[in-house]
Each structure stands twice: as structure tokens, then as C-alpha cells.
Amino acid sequence: MTVLVTGGAGYIGSHMVLKLLEHNEEVVVIDNLSTGNEWAVSPQATFYKADIADPEALDTIFSNHKIDAIIHFAGLIIVSESVEVPLDYYSENTCKSRFLIQHALDAKVENFIFSSSAAVYGAPGLEPVSEAAPFVPESPYGTSKLMTELMLRDVAAVNPGFRYAALRYFNVAGADPQMRAGQSSRLSTHLIKIAAEAATGKRDGLQIFGDDFQTPDGTCVRDYIHVTDLAGAHYCALTYLRNGGASIAANCGYGSGYSVRQVVDAVKAVSGVDFKVTQAPRRAGDAAMIVADSTLARDALGWSPEFEDLETVIRHALQWERNLGNRTGGNPAG
Known part of the structure; x- marks a missing residue:
């Protein structure tokens, strides 16, 4: 079976690819390179330069590879920018995720792992923040992530063969200890x-x-989490879903x-x-x-x-x- 990693040429995605390859997974990456770098993708993975909302690219991927899981990182991530151009964030993070989820259903992909964010909680005033905290996002970025989580929840409720894990990141930092990947964005706000x-x-x-x-x-x-530990959390989520675990949303921080x-x-x-x-x-x-x-x-x-x-x-x-x-x-x- 093969794992499709969206945004796999980006910071977290490139570390995820390395983690999957370490576990002898077959890996396919789709990335439009708007912020990622093709050189960051391990040559052991199959790379497609395309947008996740490109139907022809997705049809080709699902036709050429037996995808059993999708790990979805692709999207925009700058909180302050989302306040300035909210529709861009709803387009890239929510609408395109909806398109990808539909293709996953059509292709009968059973396992979907979503790169969510602690921004769905807003400013809860709690320490530490559990998954039971109310959703009060304070930015379009947080709202766009929450909307995708809600889509996954509702889709899973009526499709018994489809299960998901939404991992809510706190602040990701660091680099692969072997220096095979790291934060290379040209305009980082981390x-x-x-x-x-x-x-x-x-x-x-x-x-x-x-x-x-x-x-x-x-x-x-x-709360600052090492990017390699975050990739490890995704692999744990993949194993959990493959073993029949129920859909879940979980925080990733220390x-x-x-x-x-x-x-x-x-x-x-x-x-x-x-x-x-x-x-x-x-x-x-x-x-x-x-x-x-x-x-x-x-x-x-x-x-x-x-x-x-x-x-x-x-x-x-x-x-x-x-x-x-x-x-x-x-x-x-x-």
C-alpha cells in the first residue's frame, strides 16, 4: 500500500516523507511548490508537481498508485496574513481540502490524516489545553482549519469505511537530526x-x-514541538487508523x-x-x-x-x- 503526502515538499511534509520511508512505506508526494522545494523531497518518493485541487493530477495518482492513506499538509499557514486575505485561506485550506476529501472517498481511501492546528481553540485561557476546550478561533487561518475538521467529522459519520485523525499542532520547530530536512521557507514567520x-x-x-x-x-x-516528533505523531496516527482505530482529533505538543x-x-x-x-x-x-x-x-x-x-x-x-x-x-x- 502507498501513502499520499500532500505538501510533501514543505517543512513538515518533507519530514513526514522521511519518517514514512524509514518504515518502508511507499510514498507519493503532491505539491505545487508555491512554498515548498522539490529538492526537499526524498528521491525515494514519487513526486508530482501539481495542486491538490487539480482533478487530472489526482486521477493520475489514484490510477497509478494503490493509495490506502492520505496525510494532508498542503495549505497556507500564516495567521496574520489570514487576517489580511481571509478568502485566500478559505480557498486554499478549506475548499481545496473539500476537493481532496471527495477524491479520497471516490478512490475508497480509508485513512485520512489532517494537519490541523491549535489555532482552532483561539485563546482558551486554559493551561494546558485539552481537546475538550471550546472552538473559538481568532483568525481565518484557525477557522479554515476548523472547517476542514468539521467536514472530515461529517464525512466519516456517513461513510463507515472512511476514518480520519486530525492532529492539532502547537508550534513546530527544529530540523531532522541527520540534517536531511529542515525549515527552508523563504518568508517564514516561525x-x-x-x-x-x-x-x-x-x-x-x-x-x-x-x-x-x-x-x-x-x-x-x-508550546514548541520538534518537527521530527511531530512526524512521529503522524506515523502513530497512521498505524492507529490502519489497526481499526476510530476517527480522532488529538493535540500535538509537549x-x-x-x-x-x-x-x-x-x-x-x-x-x-x-x-x-x-x-x-x-x-x-x-x-x-x-x-x-x-x-x-x-x-x-x-x-x-x-x-x-x-x-x-x-x-x-x-x-x-x-x-x-x-x-x-x-x-x-x-
């Missing part, structure tokens, strides 16, 4: 990525957005939060570089604090993270950044 760029001289410094949140030091608090200032200070300490930091106003859609309760992922899916340490996450991110070929992303050097 804090640890930006701080690593500042520490390696690719930026003049970084901005902290907001210092008046209701947190201990006034800056946002987040259950410990760090403020923006704490992360910046940690990057400075690990890198040994005291880069410039300036204060800026809040960004639209940013919640003050959100930390995961990942008990369900650990207990139901059998997920056991390996890199549950902020310093390790930062060290891998810095090593990847030093290996990148140029200032805006590219093949890793060496």
Missing part, C-alpha cells in the same frame, strides 16, 4: 527559524510582537510553554550570538498563551516524543540554518 537566521547573520535581528499580553513577561507563550523572550534568550545562549532584538506592536490574531495537553496523543496513538527539550530543538534549527546554501533558502551546503 520564531525559532527567524531567531536562527538572526544568530547566523541572515537577518539584522528580530522583532518581538507585543509585550503587554497577560503572561509572566508580557510576551506570548507557546505540555510546557516558553515565552517569546525565553526562546530568544535560549537561541542567543545556544548560538553564542547576541543579535539585535526590537519591540513591535502586537500582530492580529495572536493569542497570549497556548500550551498543549497531549495526553490523548500519547495514550490513544501511542506517541512517545524523542526530542522533548527546547535546547535540542534550537540546536537542530541552528545547525540546519548554518547548512542552508543561501540567505533565502536552498539546498543545504555539503
